[in-house]
Amino acid sequence: MLPSNGHQESLFEPKELNRLPEGVGYRGAVACSAAGISYRQLDYWARTGLIEPTVRPAQGSGTQRLYSFTDVLVLKVIKRLLDTGVSLQNIRTAVELLRNRGTDDLSNLTLISDGASVYECTSDDEVIDLVRGGQGVFGIAVGSVWREVEGSLAQFPAETPEGNIVMTDKVIDDLASRRAARNAIA
Numbered sequence: 567m568l569p570s571n572g573h574q575e576s577l578f579e580p581k582e583l584n585r586l587p588e589g590v591g592y593r594g595a596v597a598c599s600a601a602g603i604s605y606r607q608l609d610y611w612a613r614t615g616l617i618e619p620t621v622r623p624a625q626g627s628g629t630q631r632l633y634s635f636t637d638v639l640v641l642k643v644i645k646r647l648l649d650t651g652v653s654l655q656n657i658r659t660a661v662e663l664l665r666n667r668g669t670d671d672l673s674n675l676t677l678i679s680d681g682a683s684v685y686e687c688t689s690d691d692e693v694i695d696l697v698r699g700g701q702g703v704f705g706i707a708v709g710s711v712w713r714e715v716e717g718s719l720a721q722f723p724a725e726t727p728e729g730n731i732v733m734t735d736k737v738i739d740d741l742a743s744r745r746a747a748r749n750a751i752a
Contacts, residue, residue: 590724590732591621591632600718601641608641616658617641622727632725639708639715640664643677646706651681660684664708673709 598605611617612624612631617640621632633641640661647657660677663686667675676687678696680703687693693705724732 589621590726591619591634592638592719592722592724593630593632596719596722597633597638597641600638600715600722601645603641603645611641611644616654617644617661632727635715635719638719639672639712642711642715643706643708646711647677647679647684650679650704652679652684653682656682656684672712675708677706677708679704679706 592600594605594608598608601608612619617637619631619633620637621634622630624631643664644657644661647660648654652660656679663684664672664675671688674688676693678685678687678693685692685696687696687705726732
């Protein structure tokens with residue numbers, strides 16, 4: 567059903583996404599929780615180079631990896647691609663694409679896949695062209711995944727590479743605000 571103004575919203579409306587502090591990261595368990603993956607998957611992907619932590623890599627036994635917000639975002643995209651049957655080889659290509667784009671271009675990027683290949687689309691026309699050609703089967707709007715990860719991470723403190731705890735001052739919404747207040751009291 568169309569909104570009362572008779573126009574449907576575009577998939578690619580530019581949206582302002584919150585920026586989290588640079589140089590801080592989240593421990594593996596937090597990254598797993600936000601991305602919806604197991605620690606075993608996280609460890610395997612780090613060891614095989616699929617996604618390595620950019621804030622603090624593992625440096626021998628017992629050190630804690632720290633994953634940036636973008637790392638966690640990419641982890642969640644990887645999980646969604648795996649869940650839809652995309653091969654690990656194509657996921658590696660998609661991860662490289664996301665890394666090369668940088669965070670400024672991610673809000674209006676949609677990844678479309680037919681299960682075999684992954685295509686990047688930045689406009690409605692590109693999505694329509696893929697679907698018309700019989701290519702697209704499912705899509706992942708990276709801006710939406712961004713907001714999900716942001717909401718998941720809002721309840722956890724970040725950490726600097728030196729081990730200092732940083733409470734992010736980016737409260738995402740009222741629910742996240744109440745969670746943060748409840749956790750501060752407990």
